[in-house]
Amino acid sequence: MASAQFASFKVPEIVNEPMRSYAPGSPERKALQEALAQMEKELPFEVPCIVNGKEVRTGKLAKQPMPWDHANHLCTYHEADQATVASAIEGALAAKAEWEALPWNDRAAIFLKAADLVSGKYRYKLMAATILGQGKNTWQAEIDAAAELSDFLRFGVQYVEELYSIQPPKNSSGSWNRVEYRPLEGFVFAVSPFNFTAIGGNLPGAPALVANTIVWKPSPAATYSNYIVYKIFEEAGIPPGVIQFIPGPPAEVVAQVIAHPEFAALHFTGSTFVFKKLWKDIAANLDNYKSYPRIVGETGGKNFHLIHPSAEVKNAVLQTVRGAFEYQGQKCSALSRLYVPSSAWNGFKEQLLTEVAKLKVGPPQDWTNFIGPVIGRPAYDKIIGYIKKAKDAGGEVLIGGSGDDSKGYFVQPTVILTKDPKSVTMVEEIFGPVLTVYVYDDKDYEKTLELIDTSTAYGLTGSIFASDRKALIHASAKLRNAAGNVYYNEKCTGAVVGQQPFGGARASGTNDKAGSISIYYRFVSARSIKENFVGLEDFSYPSNLV
Ligand SMILES: NC(=O)c1ccc[n+]([C@@H]2O[C@H](COP(=O)([O-])OP(=O)(O)OC[C@H]3O[C@@H](n4cnc5c(N)ncnc54)[C@H](O)[C@@H]3O)[C@@H](O)[C@H]2O)c1
Numbered sequence: 001m002a003s004a005q006f007a008s009f010k011v012p013e014i015v016n017e018p019m020r021s022y023a024p025g026s027p028e029r030k031a032l033q034e035a036l037a038q039m040e041k042e043l044p045f046e047v048p049c050i051v052n053g054k055e056v057r058t059g060k061l062a063k064q065p066m067p068w069d070h071a072n073h074l075c076t077y078h079e080a081d082q083a084t085v086a087s088a089i090e091g092a093l094a095a096k097a098e099w100e101a102l103p104w105n106d107r108a109a110i111f112l113k114a115a116d117l118v119s120g121k122y123r124y125k126l127m128a129a130t131i132l133g134q135g136k137n138t139w140q141a142e143i144d145a146a147a148e149l150s151d152f153l154r155f156g157v158q159y160v161e162e163l164y165s166i167q168p169p170k171n172s173s174g175s176w177n178r179v180e181y182r183p184l185e186g187f188v189f190a191v192s193p194f195n196f197t198a199i200g201g202n203l204p205g206a207p208a209l210v211a212n213t214i215v216w217k218p219s220p221a222a223t224y225s226n227y228i229v230y231k232i233f234e235e236a237g238i239p240p241g242v243i244q245f246i247p248g249p250p251a252e253v254v255a256q257v258i259a260h261p262e263f264a265a266l267h268f269t270g271s272t273f274v275f276k277k278l279w280k281d282i283a284a285n286l287d288n289y290k291s292y293p294r295i296v297g298e299t300g301g302k303n304f305h306l307i308h309p310s311a312e313v314k315n316a317v318l319q320t321v322r323g324a325f326e327y328q329g330q331k332c333s334a335l336s337r338l339y340v341p342s343s344a345w346n347g348f349k350e351q352l353l354t355e356v357a358k359l360k361v362g363p364p365q366d367w368t369n370f371i372g373p374v375i376g377r378p379a380y381d382k383i384i385g386y387i388k389k390a391k392d393a394g395g396e397v398l399i400g401g402s403g404d405d406s407k408g409y410f411v412q413p414t415v416i417l418t419k420d421p422k423s424v425t426m427v428e429e430i431f432g433p434v435l436t437v438y439v440y441d442d443k444d445y446e447k448t449l450e451l452i453d454t455s456t457a458y459g460l461t462g463s464i465f466a467s468d469r470k471a472l473i474h475a476s477a478k479l480r481n482a483a484g485n486v487y488y489n490e491k492c493t494g495a496v497v498g499q500q501p502f503g504g505a506r507a508s509g510t511n512d513k514a515g516s517i518s519i520y521y522r523f524v525s526a527r528s529i530k531e532n533f534v535g536l537e538d539f540s541y542p543s544n545l546v
């Protein structure tokens with residue numbers, strides 16, 4: 001039976017998923033409340049591995065504790081053992097031929113349907129899992145699990161449509177040139193972080209959209225929300241084997257997968273330390289691979305706000321509060337070093353401390369809390385340890401500085417004043433609600449630009465606050481390589497798919513820009529095709545004639 005053929009088609013118009021307000025009395029607040037109550041009543045859930053569309057229960061159990069109530073867990077999950085990992089890889093390779101052969105419009109339709117399931121039928125369930133399991137408040141869960149995830153899926157279709165349409169502009173007479181965007185040979189390995197449910201979906205989703213098959217290891221601290229994402233892919237029509245869901249002990253699972261000869265690409269988001277380790281392990285295994293693996297990794301940050309003397313203080317203060325403390329500073333983009341001119345410091349400080357004092361800390365499902373828990377015991381200890389190190393190095397805690405781990409992992413929003421712009425909390429990624437301030441002498445503005453550029457290994461995000469346009473242009477030029485996402489008079493977090501392609505260079509990653517067309521190039525292997533229409537009459541050239 002002949003299948004439908006489209007030489008060309010138009011994908012539906014893609015727009016950003018509108019954010020819902022969750023204001024008191026709104027239908028979305030009621031729906032989310034119901035989803036949370038239902039989930040709290042039914043937990044803990046049991047999560048299997050999924051290989052070739054079938055649930056695998058290895059019996060090797062691990063828990064995803066809830067960070068606001070660590071005595072209880074959201075789910076128990078079956079950790080992939082060696083046999084499960086091996087069958088996930090073989091199954092992904094076996095599923096490849098049929099997935100590659102599926103017409104593009106059908107693949108696109110599956111992802112558009114997945115987006116609608118995220119933003120519709122499963123919106124509140126996904127948000128509830130992100131709130132209870134990853135400790136996001138409602139607004140942060142809406143940004144992530146509802147809006148960003150559906151945006152990744154929908155805009156992805158638009159970007160791949162654009163990519164496939166990039167064709168050679170010229171043809172010699174009697175011939176026709178085309179470029180075919182093949183998926184990579186082998187399978188793609190997605191390793192995702194805890195802090196964004198959307199990134200969990202995008203790491204396997206983006207390479208699958210361009211016809212790769214994927215082995216996906218989610219973060220242990222985001223297992224349940226990521227499992228729901230997997231089930232959404234399945235309901236949307238992604239065939240068995242195309243995405244293999246294998247939670248498990250990170251180091252063991254990852255080592256086994258990247259040792260496979262058909263490992264074709266790593267799609268990673270997480271810490272710089274782990275990414276560097278994986279890159280070295282892949283390099284050490286290079287002779288065993290069929291192809292050169294593609295390595296895509298978006299990693300840590302040490303993001304800055306630079307306040308110019310001409311900045312509008314109220315806006316700079318409020319953007320600083322959001323940038324540093326939303327989601328407890330657990331965004332790769334979170335603000336953690338602030339540079340304020342001495343001429344503005346007194347007023348700035350007063351407003352900053354007044355606003356920070358208003359931030360309410362507590363369980364994420366309580367509507368009034370701005371700050372929830374940090375993700376777990378290691379994170380809590382690390383953050384408290386950094387506050388101590390900063391104090392030991394002479395830093396002055398202006399507000400916060402303490403935590404309470406008796407029920408959940410709560411750290412008070414903390415502002416530290418330092419006289420040393422290269423002190424530990426000005427240069428190392430903390431990944432918690434800790435902001436360090438360096439007050440620069442106005443006459444040292446140029447030196448401060450140099451400091452911002454050179455004092456950390458990272459290059460992810462940064463913001464410049466100035467009302468003087470010349471100052472903005474100058475600082476932006478000087479800090480050109482200090483951030484892959486730079487903002488003017490706006491906080492350094494909150495990139496939106498389709499609006500600010502996201503990622504940074506230096507130690508922050510390969511800067512392949514999630515949420516843009518460029519990420520898709522990394523997961524295709526182009527083939528140039530030249531077709532000749534006119535046969536040769538003779539092998540010799542005119543210049544051979546005498
Ligand atoms: N640049 C970005 O776009 C971006 C986005 C989100 C998070 N991040 C970064 O991610 C980090 C926070 O996320 P995280 O705590 O989940 O990161 P992480 O590095 O601890 O974990 C990321 C993934 O790697 C796995 N992993 C951990 N240790 C491993 C090991 N030894 N061997 C193999 N795999 C291992 C984890 O299980 C997880 O799946 C921060 O550094 C943050 O800046 C970056």
Ligand SMILES: N[C@@H](CCC=O)C(=O)O
Pocket residue numbers: 195196330331332333492493494495496502
């Ligand atoms: N894209 C998000 C950060 C993702 C990393 O954690 C932002 O721009 O705030």
